[in-house]
Amino acid sequence: MKKILAIALALAMMMTASFAMAEEAIKIGVIGPMTGPYAVYGLAVQYGAQIAAEEINAQGGIQLEILAADDQGDGELGVNAYNDLLDDGANIMLATVTSGSCLAVSDVAYEERVFMLTPSGSADAITVGKDNIYRVCFKDSAQGLASAQYIADHKLATKIGVIYNNALDYSIGIYNSFKTKAAELGLEIVAEAAFSDDTNADFSVQISKMQEAGAELVFLPIYYTPASLILSQSASAGYSPIFFGVDGMDGILTLEGFDKTLAEGVMLLTPFSADAEDELTRNFVATYQAKYGEIPNQFAADAYDGVYALKAAIELAGITADTAPEDACDPMIAAMQQIEVAGLTGTMRWDATGEVDKTPTAVVIKDGVYVGAK
Amino acid sequence: MKMKKFKNLSGNLITYAMVVVAFLLCELALSGMIDGFKMSRSLKGQLVPICVYIVMAVSLNLTVGISGELSLGHAGFMSLGAFSGILFSQWLLSAFPQTDLALVRLVGALITGGIVAAIAGVLIGIPVLRLRGDYLAIVTLAFGEIIRNLLNCVYFSLEGASVHFSFLDPNLPGTVVINGPMGAIGVKKLASFEAGFLLVLFTLVVVLNLINSRSGRAIMAIRDNRIAAESVGIHVTKYRMLAFVISAALAGMAGALYGLNYSTVQAAKFKFDTSILVLVFVVLGGIGNIRGSIIAATVLTVLPEMLRDFGTYRMLIYAIVLIVVMLATNSPMLRSTLDGLAGKLKNAKEGDKA
Numbered sequence: 001m002k003k004i005l006a007i008a009l010a011l012a013m014m015m016t017a018s019f020a021m022a023e024e025a026i027k028i029g030v031i032g033p034m035t036g037p038y039a040v041y042g043l044a045v046q047y048g049a050q051i052a053a054e055e056i057n058a059q060g061g062i063q064l065e066i067l068a069a070d071d072q073g074d075g076e077l078g079v080n081a082y083n084d085l086l087d088d089g090a091n092i093m094l095a096t097v098t099s100g101s102c103l104a105v106s107d108v109a110y111e112e113r114v115f116m117l118t119p120s121g122s123a124d125a126i127t128v129g130k131d132n133i134y135r136v137c138f139k140d141s142a143q144g145l146a147s148a149q150y151i152a153d154h155k156l157a158t159k160i161g162v163i164y165n166n167a168l169d170y171s172i173g174i175y176n177s178f179k180t181k182a183a184e185l186g187l188e189i190v191a192e193a194a195f196s197d198d199t200n201a202d203f204s205v206q207i208s209k210m211q212e213a214g215a216e217l218v219f220l221p222i223y224y225t226p227a228s229l230i231l232s233q234s235a236s237a238g239y240s241p242i243f244f245g246v247d248g249m250d251g252i253l254t255l256e257g258f259d260k261t262l263a264e265g266v267m268l269l270t271p272f273s274a275d276a277e278d279e280l281t282r283n284f285v286a287t288y289q290a291k292y293g294e295i296p297n298q299f300a301a302d303a304y305d306g307v308y309a310l311k312a313a314i315e316l317a318g319i320t321a322d323t324a325p326e327d328a329c330d331p332m333i334a335a336m337q338q339i340e341v342a343g344l345t346g347t348m349r350w351d352a353t354g355e356v357d358k359t360p361t362a363v364v365i366k367d368g369v370y371v372g373a374k
Numbered sequence: 375m376k377m378k379k380f381k382n383l384s385g386n387l388i389t390y391a392m393v394v395v396a397f398l399l400c401e402l403a404l405s406g407m408i409d410g411f412k413m414s415r416s417l418k419g420q421l422v423p424i425c426v427y428i429v430m431a432v433s434l435n436l437t438v439g440i441s442g443e444l445s446l447g448h449a450g451f452m453s454l455g456a457f458s459g460i461l462f463s464q465w466l467l468s469a470f471p472q473t474d475l476a477l478v479r480l481v482g483a484l485i486t487g488g489i490v491a492a493i494a495g496v497l498i499g500i501p502v503l504r505l506r507g508d509y510l511a512i513v514t515l516a517f518g519e520i521i522r523n524l525l526n527c528v529y530f531s532l533e534g535a536s537v538h539f540s541f542l543d544p545n546l547p548g549t550v551v552i553n554g555p556m557g558a559i560g561v562k563k564l565a566s567f568e569a570g571f572l573l574v575l576f577t578l579v580v581v582l583n584l585i586n587s588r589s590g591r592a593i594m595a596i597r598d599n600r601i602a603a604e605s606v607g608i609h610v611t612k613y614r615m616l617a618f619v620i621s622a623a624l625a626g627m628a629g630a631l632y633g634l635n636y637s638t639v640q641a642a643k644f645k646f647d648t649s650i651l652v653l654v655f656v657v658l659g660g661i662g663n664i665r666g667s668i669i670a671a672t673v674l675t676v677l678p679e680m681l682r683d684f685g686t687y688r689m690l691i692y693a694i695v696l697i698v699v700m701l702a703t704n705s706p707m708l709r710s711t712l713d714g715l716a717g718k719l720k721n722a723k724e725g726d727k728a
Contacts, residue, residue: 035689065668069682073634074643076423083419100640103559107637125559166542167526167642169556176544196523 012164021083025065026314028053028307029090031081031105038252041299042070045097045293051153051284062311063081063321076103082108083259090095091319091328092117096304097112097299099140099169106122106133114325115332117310121301123169134354136306136345137298138271142219142245144177146360147269151217152185156242156267157188159328161215163230164205165222166194170279174246189214198274200226203233210239217242224252231262242267250298254367257275260368270346270362271345272301273370281344298345305343305362309350386582389665393578396672397571403638416679417572422635425570426628431655431667434622436581438653439662440590441617442597443503444511447518448652451622452629453525454494454642455487459630460558460639461530461537462486464551467562469535471624480564483630484573491626492695496519503614506600509617510725518649525554525641557640558633565635573631574668577624581664593617658699 012062013019016138030049032042037112046068052063054342069081082093093116094107096102102121109116117134124141126318128132128208138146144362150159164225175192182189191213207230210218218241219236220227223244227249234240245252245268250373275296288296296304316339341348346358364372403413430452437445442593463483466475494517504514508531533540533548540546544554552558581644584590592613604610633639655674659666677695702708 034686074413075638075640076643079419079636080416080679081682083415084679087414100557100638100642101467103556103638104636123556126558167555169554169640172544173554195525197524198519268648 010102012313019147022225023322025057026092026319027065027067027085027088027090028310029082029085029088029093029095030066030068030303031071031078031095031101033095033101034068034070037073038073038098038298041120042073042097043298044297045094045303047288048296048303049094049119049307051287051291051300052304052311056157056307056311058358062370064310064311064312066307070258071098071101071105073101074311075101077101077248078105079108086114091321091325092310092314092325092332094119094303094310096121099126102126103340106130106291111131112326114331115329117306117336119306120299123173130354132352133331133351135356136309137247137356138301138358138360139355140173141177142355143269144174144179145181147174147219147221147244148181148185148187148366150269150362151182152250153220153245157215157217158188159214159216160187161191161193161210161213161218162240163193163195163220163222165196165200165226165261166365167196168222170248171221175219177211178219178221195226201229203230206230207234207237207239209286210241211237215241217244220245223248224250224255227284228252228255228258228262231266232259233264244268247271247298253365253370254295254297255305262366263335263365263368266286266365267362267373268365268368269362270298271358271360272298273363273372274362275369275371280342284344301344305341305348306346308346309339310339312341340366381686382586383725385665387587389582389668390575391506392665393571393668400567416682417676420675420679421572422565422631422659424672425567425574426632426635426667427469427652427671429494429628429631430625430652431610431659431671432574432577432581432664433621433628433661434652435662435664435667436584436617436624436655437621438656439660440585440597441593441621443614445514445618445621446511446619446646446649446653447514447516447521447623448516448625449646449648450514450521451491451625452632452648453521453641455491455626455629456554456633456639457525457528457558457629457641458490458626459483459487460561460633460675461551463564463634464561465535465537468532468549478571480634483564483634484627486632487626487633488623489626491629492619492623494626496615499615499618503611503618504615511624513647515646518644518646522641522644525552525557529554529728535577538678545582550558553697557638557642559638563634563637565631573627577627578664580620580624583599584617585664589613589616597691607622640681654696658696658703660703680722 032045032281033039033052034042049066053066057063067085067088069085071078071081078096082105093114095116096105097120103126106126108366115132119136122137122140124139127135164175170259191209192226193209193227220243243266243292249268285296313332313335317334318330336350349357364373406412411666434448437443463479466479492540499518502510527542527615529540529544529546530552531546531548531550538546592608596610596613655671656667659670681691
């Protein structure tokens with residue numbers, strides 16, 4: 001027991017020593033699920049933010065340090081992680097990754113006047129009425145609206161089926177705004193079928209419902225794991241409509257054991273595609289792959305852009321490592337509304353509501369890669 | 375017999391004293407009166423959850439340890455308490471916006487949460503507690519899952535003093551309070567450490583008095599030998615029901631306090647894992663040992679946060695600690711050493727007297 005204690009103490013000291021080295025850096029707290037079922041998203045955000053911070057540090061000038069804390073996607077642990085990061089001296093938060101945890105943490109951050117930029121918390125309520133909470137990704141309702149608009153503008157289909165997860169606020173949020181907008185635009189939703197996290201293995205009921213109603217396009221406002229099952233089970237049922245996804249679908253091509261040919265022709269609305277030809281994306285993907293051995297997804301890109309946005313705002317607001325989180329808040333709010341950042345997910349500007357203004361791009365999967373859809 | 379009563383009483387007094395001293399120490403650290411004796415933000419933020427988990431562990435110990443039934447759905451009662459408590463508190467706020475009723479709302483929410491969970495406890499208890507064997511474990515397990523899935527489909531909104539309810543349809547007039555899978559949103563926080571402490575004390579008074587009462591002895595008699603208890607005229611179902619419903623009501627109150635500590639709570643929080651977590655507190659603290667439950671709940675809530683410096687290895691170390699504690703407390707060698715020490719102390723004391 002004494003030995004274990006000694007080792008533990010030694011480890012703890014090593015860690016404090018490594019923290020102490022970079023004293024001048026402004027500390028950015030990243031909170032996300034780094035363990036548990038949503039770990040893919042949390043780790044992607046951590047890695048993306050890390051790469052951005054290293055690039056910025058290499059340029060000289062402002063030095064940033066990323067402090068990451070695990071919340072397992074849970075509100076209670078999110079608030080714990082938030083408190084812990086402030087104990088460790090975080091100045092600004094790039095948090096949190098999942099919507100549920102983000103709602104709980106953003107309320108505490110609003111009360112305590114700590115500036116927070118969420119890379120990927122997409123629930124509408126996160127920024128409502130909270131002037132110091134900003135967002136890099138699109139909010140849920142914006143994605144639903146944009147999807148319906150895109151489908152109508154490009155006359156992809158008139159008979160639409162929807163399969164959504166009725167136990168996931170992300171999915172329901174997108175679906176509800178999609179439904180409202182679709183009705184406005186004269187798109188007919190002929191079938192809708194729900195599933196939940198407990199019943200996400202067999203989709204034959206939902207698929208046959210779509211098939212019977214004659215849906216020409218199936219809208220999937222869900223994450224990529226169930227989406228991959230829907231694709232493969234539709235294929236074996238001999239049903240091949242246009243599948244249309246949102247940003248949660250991003251990642252389907254890197255899913256292990258998934259036959260990419262099944263995703264042929266799938267369209268999705270996402271602000272980032274790892275196959276884009278611009279230099280910024282190419283460099284980012286190359287660095288990410290070299291460092292972490294994976295192709296970055298949209299979450300990593302959001303975090304990368306988030307760190308650059310914070311850097312621009314920090315420069316404008318004149319924040320230093322000594323600025324207390326409460327004092328950094330108001331200058332950061334003012335600065336965020338003035339900056340314009342050209343990032344991986346497009347050129348971003350922010351308004352006083354905290355919502356980002358950037359263009360969603362639609363991509364279609366051809367031969368196992370994303371191709372910009374026209 | 376008198377000797378035993380005295381021993382029980384002094385044991386209970388130690389439990390109360392321990393809780394009160396811990397509370398006073400925390401208050402002292404919070405006030406920051408003594409230099410260098412301050413509480414970190416991280417620990418400060420965990421005070422209310424610790425109180426909640428203590429109440430959860432003690433109440434589950436009533437079912438598992440005292441009544442001898444395995445319940446795997448304790449988080450289900452907690453979620454009922456959380457959501458009904460939040461609804462009551464927000465309704466009071468919406469119905470009487472002018473008057474400041476913070477205390478009434480908090481106490482009212484706790485009572486509402488307790489009552490709703492108790493009703494659920496009665497409903498489950500009626501059919502199940504008549505059965506023998508492990509049926510309670512299976513049914514409570516299912517109950518927890520059913521409640522979680524139902525709460526994912528429930529929508530409540532408030533418009534002045536009127537409450538709107540719908541199932542599966544999110545389009546309601548007024549301000550939405552409980553929003554399906556998004557859970558309760560826009561909750562006005564009311565919970566405080568002091569309230570948590572009072573709830574822990576209340577729980578201890580209820581549970582310890584029950585254990586040392588006529589009813590408590592009947593409950594334990596049924597646990598130890600059902601047939602013998604029946605043969606001396608103890609109404610088995612009634613007493614099992616009593617323990618189960620009190621346990622459910624206390625879990626509901628803990629849930630209400632938990633719900634009012636965060637601005638948002640999702641049904642997904644109260645999944646099977648949470649029930650198991652509370653069961654781990656009980657098992658690690660010692661089944662039937664109330665003081666052990668309190669200590670285990672506190673330590674195991676704080677521990678994962680203390681281990682944050684270990685980064686990725688945090689949960690691994692947490693798991694190892696669990697295993698080590700479990701092995702250590704059950705090792706006969708360690709036990710005999712401890713007993714030997716206690717014996718020596720006793721001898722030394724007696725030696726002093728003589």
